[in-house]
Amino acid sequence: MDPANPDFMAGVRIIRKRPTPNQLTMQEVPDLVACEECDAIYRRPTLGRKEVARCRCCGAELDRDTGGLGRHVLPLAIAGLIMYIIANAFPIAEMELRGFVSRTTLIGSVFSLYTEGMPLVAFLVLATTILFPLIQLLALIYLLTSLSVSEKRSGYPIAVNVLGRLIQSLRPWVMVEVFLLGAIVAFVKMTSIATVLPGVALWAFGALTFLLTSVLSFNPRHIWRTSLPERGNKA
């Protein structure tokens, strides 16, 4: 972000007013944007390719140009879905100890946690590594396919709004990359007492981590914003 960019620096802080309950009409302010962390008000920045606008007051990110990522999100999300299926269908690791072989899939591990009397922890792992990533991928694929069919609509149907908000709310709870590091730690821990072989799913989880990271860097905010005539992105 070029700090001398006049479009960005023209921002001024505007004193906020509490909304009064008797006013029933609200109006959109299309050319202004508020910082999410300190509420400073700026003119909506016009971003060049891969530029990031930051708040002058607190340094938080105001807007980010994803640099043409929008076009690649759908294929990346579908690739992510395939990797997701592989990562969950095949064993993560295989252990051999005195002739006995033991292997586990992610869902198998969750199930053994459940049978060991830890239903809540089992549910937490199920949600953060299996359920939420799947919901994220499916919701994103649905959003992108349904929008490419009829892009210019005046209002968005409820399904698009609910899914878009769901994607944003679930984002902190999708922990595939943390799980990958956990798998590596568990793997190394086991090598000292037994022979361990990485399973197909471990590699698939690695690929899924990369795909999910790039897919989730696409903010559903941009889907909503395409409806605005005052859209600032030069594309």
Add this chain to the structure above:
Amino acid sequence: MVSCHHCAILWKDVNAHGRCGCCGAKLYMRKPGSLYRTWALLIAACIMYIPANTLPVMITLSFPRAEQQDTIMSGIVYFWNSGSWVLALIVFIASFLVPLFKLAVIILLLITTQRRSSWRLLERAKLYRIVDVIGRWSMLDVFVVTLLTGLVQIEGFAVVHPGPGIAAFAAVVVLTMSASISFDPRLMWDVTEHESEDLYE
């Protein structure tokens, strides 16, 4: 003017309980009850932090050596002694430093915000952003125990059972993450404007 926290569109003349005209999200000036919710979640996290670090997170039954109970700390010491310093460091940061850092930072943010302090606002904003990003990484140990429980199930030779500590530890991670999500960083900046004094609740 109110900014929609989902689609970042700014609205003026919003009535109470208004919804965003673009994405349908509820509009509010500040996250409702932010400070109370954050305090409640934080205190719960502090209470769970004690069993999370004292109770065993993993119980290993192996054939030659009988039962072995591992806490978070003893797992780190095990890695250090067996020579995998990189892993020891990763687990030490993710499972010990990060939760402690999160608890300390959220307490600091809450106290300074409640006192309407304008002390080092920029640094506090940065701290909040760091806590928001690193919070999820302390789930590491939960995943390690999950995988080991699933994998090491050879009856008679080596069996791993999850210990009660892991449930407390998972609770600490979920509670601190919820606390950092429910904290509204804009409350910190309200001290910079005189007009905003009635914006708490």
